[in-house]
Amino acid sequence: MEGIKRKPFQGVMNIVRFNWHFYVLSMGLLIAGLFFRHLVPVQLLLWLLIASSVLSLGVSWYIYDVSRLYQLRWLDGLNVRTNGRIVNINAGFDETSHLLAHKYPEAQLRVFDFYDPAKHTEVSIERARKMYPPYPGTEVVGTSAVPLSHASTDIIFLFMAAHEIRDGRERKIFFEQLCDALPEDGRLIVLEHLRDPFNFMAYNIGFFHFFSARTWKEVFTLAGLSVEEERKVTPFLSAFILCKNGTTS
Structure with a gap:
């Protein structure tokens, strides 16, 4: 960017x-x-x-x-309000909030960090947190208590963070809250590595830390979300553009 x-x-x-x-x-x-x-x-x-x-x-x-991952041009052309209320959610390491603030200068940006050392035990995240300070104004939240009211947020971003929620029930509850926070024309954008052949070739057994596209789509469906579009940012990264069930354009 x-x-x-x-x-x-x-x-x-x-x-x-x-x-x-x-x-x-x-x-x-x-x-x-x-x-x-x-x-x-x-x-x-x-x-x-x-x-x-x-x-x-x-x-x-x-x-x-x-790649152009951090230029965020892969977000261009989305059917979203770019001057409304947006939320960026991370799992303890945030490289994108300042980029989103630059890309959407007219938006009201809130940043959430759901990292819980008791649940999310990746040592790499602990090291990242020590090296990089959080984005100014970042709010520490729980995955079961996201502080967003009904239909309050136009766009929610989850960049390579949601896979840190390892428990299936916890993921379902988390995404249900995000779905409720979206208005009918709101969008949730989830960016993830997938447990697929490309990531297996790249990371060997490390690809087991990721979830398959099928698993993610099951989570989205259970939470009341529909996949409006799936974009390949690189062969190794997939972006799911999600909306509430029944509001696909």
């Missing part, structure tokens, strides 16, 4: 900083494997480990540093 620039390699460096324990473990395994390099199976495992790490970092660099 013009006017707001990210540092070179900011995205992939954040991944390394937030998940350094994985790379330390990989390095330890690599060093140990060198002592047994005469064993063919060990050599094969070493090459697989190296290839997997390089591939995941390469894909992450493409997504978070090379």
